[in-house]
Amino acid sequence: MTTTVERPAPAAPAPRRRAPGVGAGAGALNLLNGTFLLFWGLLTTLPLLWAILSSFKTNTEFLSNPWSLPAVARFENFARAWTVANIGEYFLNSVIVVLISVPLTMLLGAMAAYVLSRYEFPGNRIIYFAFVGGLIFPVFLALVPLFFVVRNLGTLPLVGDYLGLNSHLSLALVYVAFSMPFTVFFLTAFFRTQPTSIAEAAIVDGCSHFALFFRVMLPMARPGLISIGLFNVLGHWNQYVLPVVLMNEPDKKVLAQGLASLAISQGYRGDWTALFAGLVIALLPVLIVYILFQRQVQAGLTAGVLK
Numbered sequence: 001m002t003t004t005v006e007r008p009a010p011a012a013p014a015p016r017r018r019a020p021g022v023g024a025g026a027g028a029l030n031l032l033n034g035t036f037l038l039f040w041g042l043l044t045t046l047p048l049l050w051a052i053l054s055s056f057k058t059n060t061e062f063l064s065n066p067w068s069l070p071a072v073a074r075f076e077n078f079a080r081a082w083t084v085a086n087i088g089e090y091f092l093n094s095v096i097v098v099l100i101s102v103p104l105t106m107l108l109g110a111m112a113a114y115v116l117s118r119y120e121f122p123g124n125r126i127i128y129f130a131f132v133g134g135l136i137f138p139v140f141l142a143l144v145p146l147f148f149v150v151r152n153l154g155t156l157p158l159v160g161d162y163l164g165l166n167s168h169l170s171l172a173l174v175y176v177a178f179s180m181p182f183t184v185f186f187l188t189a190f191f192r193t194q195p196t197s198i199a200e201a202a203i204v205d206g207c208s209h210f211a212l213f214f215r216v217m218l219p220m221a222r223p224g225l226i227s228i229g230l231f232n233v234l235g236h237w238n239q240y241v242l243p244v245v246l247m248n249e250p251d252k253k254v255l256a257q258g259l260a261s262l263a264i265s266q267g268y269r270g271d272w273t274a275l276f277a278g279l280v281i282a283l284l285p286v287l288i289v290y291i292l293f294q295r296q297v298q299a300g301l302t303a304g305v306l307k
Contacts, residue, residue: 048283055276062272074273081262081277089251090258091281093168097254098236100172101179105232106225108176109183114213116184117191118199128188134181143245146174150246166252171243175236183228190224191217226293237286255282 054062055077056070082088116128147165154164163170194217202216203209218225240256247253253261259282262275 051276051279051283055273055280057273059271059273062276077273077277078281080271081274081281085258085262085271085274085278086250087255087258087262087278087281090253090255093252094237094255096168097172097175098233100169101175101236102229102232104172105176105179105183106229109180109228110187110218110221110225111213112180113184113187114191114217117188118217128184131181131184135185137181139178139241143241146242147245150174166247166249168252171246171254174242174246175239178242179232179235183232186228186231187221187224190221194220230289230293233289234286237282 050067053070054066056073056075057077058070058074061068061070082091112131116124116131150163150167150170151165153170154160154167156163163173198216198220199212202212207216238256239254240260243254243257247257259275259278262278
């Protein structure tokens with residue numbers, strides 16, 4: 001006959017004591033952060049909503065009560081801004097410049113960042129810090145010499161017909177030059193987080209350095225490329241100072257110049273709803289791009305931290 005001995009149940013662990021005031025302090029800090037974020041969200045969202053609502057009003061409604069809702073959605077404001085105010089022509093010019101400048105910036109910036117981050121050679125750090133120094137160079141100091149440089153490009157043989165002042169290609173190249181420092185700085189830090197073992201395995205398998213970059217490392221850097229690509233799209237799309245200096249012909253101006261001209265002319269015409277419609281037209285492509293690539297942008301910004 002066997003006897004069963006009951007073992008005493010293990011004692012429950014003693015609850016941890018919080019330091020006095022820690023819970024209350026963390027709650028107050030979270031409340032403060034939430035309040036600040038809510039205030040910041042309202043501060044950035046309400047002007048946007050007001051501009052969108054104003055674009056659907058008549059001029060009488062806007063001048064009588066700017067804060068009221070439109071009685072009827074006036075879509076003809078957008079048609080008037082697109083045709084009469086030439087926003088459509090300015091919009092197309094901006095699309096042409098951005099389609100040239102952004103892919104070229106991404107290609108050249110990714111190639112430079114990859115070499116600076118993965119290969120050791122004499123002068124590597126000097127070139128890298130030269131790019132970093134470009135981040136603090138104010139664009140206003142380069143406007144006068146840049147004007148003469150771009151103007152002289154129009155006198156070059158063979159390519160003079162495509163470059164020079166009032167040339168979309170010249171403006172795109174200038175955008176590329178001023179976007180390269182931040183692009184290289186951002187992607188250099190991103191390429192450094194890529195695993196070296198994969199690159200070594202590709203080289204052992206017979207992959208050339210050229211194929212290694214385009215077939216292996218560049219696809220792995222997709223989150224970072226999307227993030228910096230979106231930043232470049234925003235910067236190039238909203239650029240105003242450089243086009244003012246380099247684009248003087250009315251049919252060559254970009255969207256930022258067209259909106260500025262439309263805003264100035266409202267002092268004589270009073271067509272404010274067409275101005276707001278033009279602002280919404282300029283805003284929509286940027287908003288759509290950000291909504292489509294929001295997750296990729298967040299992944300690209302946090303990839304280096306997580307790794």
